[in-house]
Amino acid sequence: MKMKFGIKEVVATGIGTALFVALTEVQIPLGIIPNTALQPRAALLAFLAAVFGPVVGGIVGLLGHAIGDALFYGSVWWSWVFPDAVFGILVGLFAAKYAIKDGGFERKQIVLFNVVQVVANLAAWVIVAPVLDIVIYAEPANKVFAQGAWACLGNVIIIGILGTLIAAGYSKIGAKSSSLSKED
Incomplete structure (x- = not known):
């Protein structure tokens, strides 16, 4: 896997982090x-990681969640910030295989994207978040594992629908007409 971090990745990280923060308050409670x-x-993070790789995914997940928490809630809940970074890294590890940038995000790649996002969500929200809640904040295990499972389910649904649609749309249209190019 080639780990490139050039101007496109810097721009994607900055814009992605800003959008992630802006979307912090856009949510539908599971009830x-x-x-x-x-x-x-979550769909935005999955898309950015799938297109630009694990470094962009990890940074956007970490900074976007931390800044969003600080701005909208007044404090940062680190046990839920780190799982977003873990999720972004895991999804981003397979970026080349999704072929989104190449315009090849077809059935096989869509299935791979969704299998990876489900596994990454399970790792982030059913393992990492609850364990960090217990270790950092001494939260009750039954509460945090239930929250983690529901957060995982919500993310799997929103990414499976919205994330897949964004990636497919970008692959068909945006990947072929990138406005960022190297100057001579």
């Missing part, structure tokens, strides 16, 4: 477990 919701920012 059963407190502090869990369908969040479009």
Whole structure:
């Protein structure tokens, strides 16, 4: 896997982080477990990681979540910030295989993208977040594992629908007409 971090990745990181922060308050509560919701920012993170790779995914997940928490909630809940970074890294590890930049995001790549996002969500929200909640904040295990499972489910749904649609649309249209190019 080639780990390139050029001007496109810098721009994607900056714009992606700003959009992630802006989308912090856009959510549909799941209603059963407190502090869990369908969040479009999860689809944005999955898309950015799938297009630009693990470094962009990790940075956008970490900075976007931390800044969003600080701005909108007054404090940062680190046990939920780090899982977004983990998620972005895991999805980004397979960026080349999704072929989104090449305009080849077809059935096989869509299935791979969704299998990877499900596994990454399970790792981030069913393992990392609850364990960090217990270790950092001494939260009760039954509460945080329930929250993690519902957050995972919400993310899988929103990414499976919105994330897939964004990636497919970009692959068909945006990947072929990038406005960023190297000057002579």
